[in-house]
Amino acid sequence: MRASTFWLEVEDGAKVFVRVWEPDAAAKAVVQIAHGMAEHGGRYARVAERLTAAGYVVYAHDHRGHGQTAPSRQDLGYFADHDGFMRAVRDMLELSARIRSERPGLPLFVMGHSMGSMFVRLYLFHVQAPLAGVVLSGTSGRSTELAWLGTLLGKGERLRVGPRRASKLLQFASVGVYNFGFRPNRTAHDWLSRDAAEVDKYQADPLCAFDLTVQGWLDVYSGLLAIEREADIARMPKDLPLYLFAGSRDPVGGNSRGGRWLHDALRRAGMRDVTARFYPDARHEMLNETNREEVERELVAWLDGALARRTEPDGKQAGEQDGERDGRDGASARRAAS
16 A cells, blocks of 8 residues: 655645555555545545455545644634535535546546545535545435524524634534443543543544534534535435445434434435445444454445446346444344335
8 A cells, every 4th residue: 555645735725735646556446535524634544454455546635624724723623704505515516626637537536534424425426537436434414403403503603702713512412412322431522432441542543532613613514514405315316325324323424213214214215226234233333343354344345336237237236235334143134125
């Protein structure tokens, strides 16, 4: 695996930090990764090693207000003065355009984790060029009511402390409650993974575990409201392969209830190639969970399968591969999806 970095200057003049991992042999496709909240693209080096070994080039940028893209530590958690969620999505679109120019002819997959998965879901409403497939890790679902309440609370906090400061009240109401299901708590981030070493690594990283600013939270709430309207979900490309995976005890997805709602909403929208995988007892960061080897193996298998279906026009229709799996036998999984 070969690793490199570059800076991408985007439409408003901001500079976005991008990591690239390449296989030693010829590549067969590209995976563009959008990381989650209060972390950075460097945390995906381990899965990039697995993906490059399977023949994929991997790009992972640091979002605005995150990682090395944030101009300073004081800018962590702050996307932009206005329309920050959409600006982050536009950054992804511009990176995709750069990837297509650098890797002509290679199929492109887009993968997002947690907040990054929310960016990906809005990205899909705007991307023009065809994708080979989409992967959503630890995404949310059925959050509209909470987003409205958060917006009201956030506007009050913006008047009280300003847009660029963090609010302990917003932070607790939005993510602080996630730890309640794992008491007695060893750390403030037990909800991320059953692997204590991975939780400790996250907390020790100076570019992780920070609070979003008030404006950052308002941007996230606006994004949630934009991605959960079923009328907009209906605009999704019907033949786009999509893989959704999460832990069954992931509080971001409501312990899989949100993921199952999204799976069903995508199917109601007419998407024919949607697969959902819910790992029993696992938490939020499946790529840093105790069963991460299994998760990585199944991710690569899904990517390879999506590529194979692109090249087999006389094979089964995409809808015939649809299903939901959660560690049980196939018949039980089909009953759960119905």
